[in-house]
Structure formats: structure tokens, C-alpha cells
Amino acid sequence: MIWNEAKECMSRDEMRALQSARLVKTVDRVYHNVEYYRKKMQALGIEPGDIKGVEDLHKLPFTTKDDLRDTYPFGLFAVPQSQIVRVHASSGTTGKATVVGYTRKDISIWSECVARAFSQAGLNRDDIIQVAYGYGLFTGGLGAHYGAENLGATVVPMSTGNTKKLTTMMKDFGVTAIACTPSYLLHIAETLEADGDLDKIKLKAAICGAEPWTEQMRIQIEEKLHINAHDIYGLSEIMGPGVACDCQYHKGLHVYEDHFLPEIIDPKTFEPLGEDETGELVFTTITKEGIPLIRYRTKDLTSINYGKCECGRTLARISRFKGRSDDMLIIRGVNVFPSQVEAALLELGETAPYYMIIVDRVNNLDTLEIQVEVGEEYFSDKISELEGLANRIGHAIQQAIGLSAKIKLVEPKTIERSMSKAVRVIDKRKLV
Amino acid sequence: MVVNQLSVFIENKAGRLEQVLEALKAEDINIISLSLADSSDYGLLRMIVSEPQKAKDSLKAKGFTAMLTPVLAVKLSHKVGQLQELLAKICEAGINVEYTYALATGSDDASIVIKTADVEKAMAVLEGTDIELIKADELG
Numbered sequence: 001m002i003w004n005e006a007k008e009c010m011s012r013d014e015m016r017a018l019q020s021a022r023l024v025k026t027v028d029r030v031y032h033n034v035e036y037y038r039k040k041m042q043a044l045g046i047e048p049g050d051i052k053g054v055e056d057l058h059k060l061p062f063t064t065k066d067d068l069r070d071t072y073p074f075g076l077f078a079v080p081q082s083q084i085v086r087v088h089a090s091s092g093t094t095g096k097a098t099v100v101g102y103t104r105k106d107i108s109i110w111s112e113c114v115a116r117a118f119s120q121a122g123l124n125r126d127d128i129i130q131v132a133y134g135y136g137l138f139t140g141g142l143g144a145h146y147g148a149e150n151l152g153a154t155v156v157p158m159s160t161g162n163t164k165k166l167t168t169m170m171k172d173f174g175v176t177a178i179a180c181t182p183s184y185l186l187h188i189a190e191t192l193e194a195d196g197d198l199d200k201i202k203l204k205a206a207i208c209g210a211e212p213w214t215e216q217m218r219i220q221i222e223e224k225l226h227i228n229a230h231d232i233y234g235l236s237e238i239m240g241p242g243v244a245c246d247c248q249y250h251k252g253l254h255v256y257e258d259h260f261l262p263e264i265i266d267p268k269t270f271e272p273l274g275e276d277e278t279g280e281l282v283f284t285t286i287t288k289e290g291i292p293l294i295r296y297r298t299k300d301l302t303s304i305n306y307g308k309c310e311c312g313r314t315l316a317r318i319s320r321f322k323g324r325s326d327d328m329l330i331i332r333g334v335n336v337f338p339s340q341v342e343a344a345l346l347e348l349g350e351t352a353p354y355y356m357i358i359v360d361r362v363n364n365l366d367t368l369e370i371q372v373e374v375g376e377e378y379f380s381d382k383i384s385e386l387e388g389l390a391n392r393i394g395h396a397i398q399q400a401i402g403l404s405a406k407i408k409l410v411e412p413k414t415i416e417r418s419m420s421k422a423v424r425v426i427d428k429r430k431l432v
Numbered sequence: 433m434v435v436n437q438l439s440v441f442i443e444n445k446a447g448r449l450e451q452v453l454e455a456l457k458a459e460d461i462n463i464i465s466l467s468l469a470d471s472s473d474y475g476l477l478r479m480i481v482s483e484p485q486k487a488k489d490s491l492k493a494k495g496f497t498a499m500l501t502p503v504l505a506v507k508l509s510h511k512v513g514q515l516q517e518l519l520a521k522i523c524e525a526g527i528n529v530e531y532t533y534a535l536a537t538g539s540d541d542a543s544i545v546i547k548t549a550d551v552e553k554a555m556a557v558l559e560g561t562d563i564e565l566i567k568a569d570e571l572g
Contacts, residue, residue: 374441375497379441381478383469387471409441411443411448411496412495
């Protein structure tokens with residue numbers, strides 16, 4: 001079923017006209033309501049009147065995570081705080097979180113986008129959906145929850161953490177769909193298999209996102225659970241989950257471009273790229289009130305196709321992600337920057353600032369090991385003190401990134417020194 | 433007398449212990465006694481060697497993390513209860529023993545290396561008794 005046929009199937013010309021009108025309004029609003037954008041535009045010599053439509057998009061300045069950090073916490077909000085009904089936050093590149101705010105209308109649009117995604121997965125009001133993303137500052141839990149409620153489905157707000165309870169309810173309630181990270185779903189599938197419960201569930205679809213996964217993994221999930229697995233994309237800066245999702249044909253993710261105007265740019269020259277050319281995905285929010293962002297650089301690498309899909313939707317499709325143009329890692333659905341680990345180590349001051357982050361996937365769950373050099377000045381010949389040091393490092397890292405990590409103390413000079421950009425991450429997950 | 437023990441941090445990697453020993457051999461350093469404490473990721477090699485300072489410097493130059501730790505070397509005779517009597521004296525003084533291992537001196541007597549939380553205090557306690565401490569220059 002198509003949730004909003006008028007928008008999801010409009011002709012390219014109509015879509016472009018709609019986007020142009022909404023873009024003009026957005027630019028006008030941020031210019032007048034957000035000092036940071038006004039200054040950015042003035043520095044480039046641009047006034048709202050210069051932006052007449054999508055064709056002028058390239059004239060506008062980019063926005064990055066650093067801009068959100070510089071204006072922390074509410075500096076990019078375009079409405080008074082009294083109109084903000086909710087905030088979410090994600091990891092920043094350093095200690096500070098990236099904070100976003102939503103008006104009542106933003107929440108309503110977000111709920112519609114997620115409902116569109118669930119519809120693409122063949123779900124409706126007759127379904128029972130378990131939301132097994134984390135609930136809280138992370139957009140996953142509440143985003144999927146509101147979308148599922150908007151759809152009219154019965155929502156089971158599981159959050160994460162208790163897999164046995166989840167599988168028990170999945171069986172007992174006759175749950176038909178689940179929203180969670182793909183790695184967690186594989187873990188759930190293995191739990192069901194180990195308990196001999198695979199044929200006792202009524203699951204028919206999964207909407208997975210918040211971390212990169214491969215087409216092979218998607219097919220593996222489908223075959224193991226006998227369901228349809230869909231890839232939902234989003235980021236808190238733009239909205240949260242529900243910026244794009246694939247349909248039953250799985251030929252790219254339909255972008256809800258009546259709200260989020262996509263572009264692909266060359267991450268080095270910043271020049272716009274054409275259809276099917278791979279580059280960095282950039283979004284301009286064109287209906288958002290709380291925190292409208294102009295040309296936000298997602299750092300995700302992909303391409304766009306504007307052809308009509310077999311499902312009938314005309315919405316542009318982005319291909320599976322081909323990596324990132326920065327060093328951000330997504331571990332168990334949580335964004336992690338190596339710079340956060342470095343800052344935590346420097347702040348602790350008990351180790352050399354040389355570290356190696358090793359990410360792997362064991363039994364379909366991400367593992368995180370951080371190797372830290374034991375410098376002579378921090379060395380003790382007592383195991384209890386070395387263990388205490390490892391525990392303090394582990395605690396500092398957990399505080400910084402919100403994930404527990406196995407800390408491995410290594411000998412000095414074993415981590416590569418490099419004159420240029422040092423390799424600080426070994427990702428063994430082979431996700432791309 | 434306080435003896436300087438050489439402690440080396442060794443990652444659990446094949447060949448690493450051998451490399452430490454090779455470095456010591458190259459400097460003509462004699463290992464009198466050793467103990468290896470291990471955790472899942474790394475080991476601590478504790479040694480009584482002929483020239484601790486020179487050993488430490490040469491290991492450091494080769495990129496190892498090494499340090500000198502003051503410990504006591506105590507002579508015991510091969511009699512039942514000798515070690516217990518020694519520890520009783522240290523415990524009576526309220527001193528915590530961190531680790532201990534056998535020391536090979538080549539003589540007929542048994543000896544041990546003992547690391548306490550407060551080495552100076554332990555030494556003071558033992559000096560007032562008939563227990564014999566081994567001096568650094570008696571080793572090697």
C-alpha cells in the first residue's frame with residue numbers, strides 16, 4: 001500500500017515545483033530566524049531573494065556536524081523554545097552531543113514519513129509491531145514508535161536489552177513486524193533458532209536501520225526468518241529514521257523528498273554530481289520548523305536515481321550506502337568518532353594518546369576493543385594496578401561514547417605512528 | 433637490604449618473552465630468578481638479574497616497558513615452617529605481602545623474593561630478627 005499516493009507518486013515536474021516553493025520558504029525562514037545562517041549567507045553575499053527554486057540550491061552554504069557543535073545546544077533552532085515539544089541528541093565529533101528540536105508539526109511529519117516506510121514494508125493497522133530500537137535521546141525508538149502509532153498498528157515498545165522477553169512476547173502476542181537494527185535482528189533470529197521457536201512466530205516483516213548492513217545480510221535475515229526485510233535510513237540532524245526506506249522491490253531507498261531535498265556532491269570539490277554518480281549525500285529540510293538545516297552534509301556515500309519505481313512511486317531512490325567520507329563508525333547503532341576516544345584518553349591522562357579501535361562482529365553483534373599503549377610513566381609491576389588502569393580507561397570511554405569497550409593494554413610503540421593521518425580504526429565487519 | 437627487581441610488561445604474543453631474554457643475553461645479563469604473572473592479555477615478567485639498571489636501560493632502548501621495583505631477598509633454610517615464621521613477622525607488623533617467588537642463589541639454602549606494600553618498613557622489621565636478608569652485591 002502507498003501511504004500518501006499524492007506525494008509519493010507525483011510527477012517529477014510537480015515534485016520539483018513543490019520542492020522549489022518549500023525551499024524558498026525555508027531559506028527565507030532560516031535567514032530571518034537563525035542568526036548563524038543569516039551570517040553564513042551574508043558572508044557569501046546571498047539574500048533570500050536569490051534563491052528562486054531548486055536550481056539555486058548550489059548557491060547555498062553547507063551545514064556540517066561542526067556547525068551544530070558550534071551552536072550547541074539550541075543555536076540553530078528556528079522557532080522559540082516554547083514551540084519545541086521534544087529534543088533528541090546524537091554523538092558529536094567531540095564531547096558535545098548534537099542536539100535537535102522538533103515542533104508539534106515536525107513530529108507529525110516525522111510520524112507520517114515512518115508510516116510511509118512501514119506501508120512500504122506491507123504493514124497496516126492490523127499489524128503488531130515491536131519497536132526494539134533504544135528509547136531515549138536516540139531517535140530510533142520514539143521515531144519508529146510514533147510512526148507505527150500513526151499507521152494505526154499495535155505498538156509493543158520493547159526498547160533494547162532483554163532478548164528473551166522480546167522473543168517470548170513475539171510468540172505470545174503474535175507480533176507481525178519488528179523495527180530494530182539489522183545486527184540485533186540476526187541475534188534475535190539466532191535466539192529463536194536456539195530455542196526451537198522459529199516456527200512459532202508470526203513475523204512477516206522487519207524494518208531495520210541505524211547501522212550499515214549489506215544486501216547479503218538483508219537476504220540472510222529474510223531467509224532465516226521467512227520475512228521481508230526493509231532498509232530504513234535516517235539521521236537525527238535531518239529527522240531520525242524515516243528519511244528514506246526501500247519498497248518490496250529493494251532497488252534503492254525511496255527518499256521522502258517532499259520533506260527532505262537530496263543532493264549528491266563530490267566530497268572533495270563540493271560540486272553537485274549527476275544522477276547515478278556516487279558521492280556524498282546532502283539534505284536540505286524543506287518543511288522542518290524546529291531545526292531546518294540547509295545542505296546538511298551526511299558524510300554518507302551513495303548515488304541517486306530519479307526513475308519511476310516498479311512499485312509506482314516516483315520518489316527518488318538512493319542506492320545502498322557505499323561507506324562514509326569521514327571516520328564515523330556506527331557500532332551497535334551508536335555513532336562513534338575516533339576523536340571521542342582520543343579526547344577521553346587525553347582527559348584521563350593516564351595513558352599515551354596512542355590507541356587502536358578494533359570493531360568486529362561476533363554472533364551478529366558488534367564488538368568493540370580499544371587497544372591502549374601502556375607508557376613507561378603509567379606502568380606498574382602489579383597486575384591489580386594495571387587492571388585498575390584498564391577499568392578506569394573503560395569507564396572513561398563508556399562515559400564518552402555510551403558503549404562498553406574491551407580495553408586491551410599493549411606495549412609502547414606497538415601502535416603505528418604516522419606522519420600523515422594515522423590509522424586508528426580496524427573495522428573487521430566487512431559491511432560494504 | 434633492598435634488591436632491585438626488573439619488571440617487564442609483555443603482551444601475550446608469540447615470541448615476545450624470548451625477545452626480552454634475547455635482549456638481556458645480548459647485554460650479558462644473568463637472570464638469577466624469575467616469575468611470570470599473566471592475565472588474559474598481557475604478562476608481567478619479574479626478574480632478579482645481575483645488573484638491573486643496565487638491564488632496564490637496554491630493554492628500554494629496545495622499546496620494552498620495564499621498571500625497577502624494590503623487593504626483599506630473604507635467606508631461608510630448608511626447614512619446615514621457615515617461610516611461615518618469616519611471614520608471621522611481616523604480618524604482625526601489619527604489612528601486606530603483594531607477591532613472592534623463589535630465589536635461586538646456588539647455595540644449599542632456600543631463598544625467596546618478597547614484595548610488600550611498604551618495603552622499607554618490612555626491612556626494618558626483619559633487621560631486628562635473626563632472619564638474613566641477601567644484599568644486592570651477593571647476587572649475580
